[in-house]
Amino acid sequence: MFLELVNLKKLYDKNNGVKSLNLSVDKGEFITILGPSGCGKTTTLNMLGGFLKADDGQILLDGEDITKLPPEERPISTVFQSYALFPHMNVLQNVCYGLRFLCGMSKKEAIPVAKEYLKIVDLSDYENTRVGNLSGGQQQRVALARSMATNPKILLLDEPLSNLDASLRLKMRQELKTLQRKLGITMIFVTHDQEEALDISDRIAIMEKGELVQFDTPENIYKNPVNKFVREFLKLDELVWGEDGTLMKVIKKM
Template sequence: MIGERLTLQDIQKQYGLAWAVRDASVEVAAGEFISIVGPSGSGKTTLLTMIAGFEMPTRGTIRVGGKDITFLAPNRRDIGMVFQKYALFPHLSVRQNIEFPLRMRNRSQSGSARARVDEMLDLVQLRPFADRFPHELSGGQQQRVAVARALIFGPPVILMDEPLGALDKKLRESMQFEIKRLQESLGTTVVYVTHDQDEALTMSDRVAVMRDGRIEQIGRPSELYSDPKTAFVADFLGSINFIPARLMSRAGDVVTAQIGSGQIVTARLSREDGAGLEAGDALQLAVRPEHIGFNAAAAENAVPLEGRLENVVFAGATVMVFVRLCATGQTVRVQVPSLDLSLPDKGSAVALTLSAKTVKAFGGDKGGEA
């Protein structure tokens, strides 16, 4: 099974005067796993349902492998779909559920079809459960049946609408790797909608972040995490601190900013927010919790920040430390390995450090609100 290229060109969806999706253009390569994330109401599920054919776009073109499917009925698109609640038939066994797409295509009576079902049962490791019914399976097993049913007829594209949302955290993490393993072994093209940012970063070749019906940024997970184009993307993907500052000078996209009345920081300004900024304008300095450290002497080109330790939250391998900055009065989060640091008591004065190469600057008075 080899996936095919999926092309979305200038897709729009309007309900009355309200826009659900605006000018969405994405080129998904054959065999690529791309996730679509965004807050509720951002348009991600509407975009997925238009690809599936359950909704028709107001404008734009959808192509699979060069074939225009924009206005084809869902059953004529030959696209696989895994729903959030799996949508398994309760009166059919695991084998019969997986076989169902072949039956609908009049391909269920041949010996090769039976062999294909066995192949899929082995692929999702459910051969011993072939004669059980959905209510006799765990959530993870039901999810694997849904994936096998979507894969069995060899669709060029598979769509997944938050398929792991109903699972507990440990099982969800296990199934993330299981789905990625299946996708890579089969070379399937997958478009995956999720509200879980960590899930998207873990599973995807690329991630598209949506906001107010538009694609705010699309790129590799590491690119979006380390070099977000907007404050919204920075804030939406992972944990981040926004520290208010004032622009003192700039040379292209490199700025010198002042935090409060003291510390001077050099940072790289986002290209999306750089136009028209002048000395004295408000900035937001964005820095990930893991990029703030203690012990100024140990960091190269470090900028010291004084503060008071407010709280410490243990999270297994890491500790999240909350520190109130003296310069701004705000609380920032600092993430450190749980075994590497002996922390002072709550209320104690501490010295934090910022490294210029890990700080991103955005224009405006407020950080990216999701």
């Protein structure tokens, strides 16, 4: 198994945090961690990234125990909700940053790699633009390019679409999935948006009160929700699916 979370635990008190999480992810999967606020999804992501120390359990990546490694030593990149771009740098400099200071490349080595990833996210014409002059969708693409350029084994995404308006959010989530398929990178995506998760995930990990409730494909979750919480949280009675198993639309109940 490519990624395994084994009895992973992080409690802030007896009712808040992640209680004992077991999860296995295949290489190249697009996994979404989904649940209401306070369910433990962001805590899980932060333990994966090394930003939070687990109370107990293991994180095994490609056969290596990375549980105690600091963030900079993990082959994992994170795209944060705020994108965490450097406003005093232009687009190219932002993408070069990780290559130079995490991968140890010289400026001369980093520039062609950064340019290649800007090409992938269709921002080649914006290399010299300050990030503050970009739209929200463009800033998200810069953050993606910067994270992917370091060639991580896993890319973590912490609600990266939440700051976008509805129409741009829909467009960007499709672009994100297309990009993931093109590069074959393993992505773990955190969201509280049910439709978003059902639309782009290979599998969805649904969490409630710090525990994993169900982990399966969107189609199987739709057909066989394990309990009332899953059915009601995902609003499964309001969904319409196509014959190919893709989400067609959400029926808005009056």
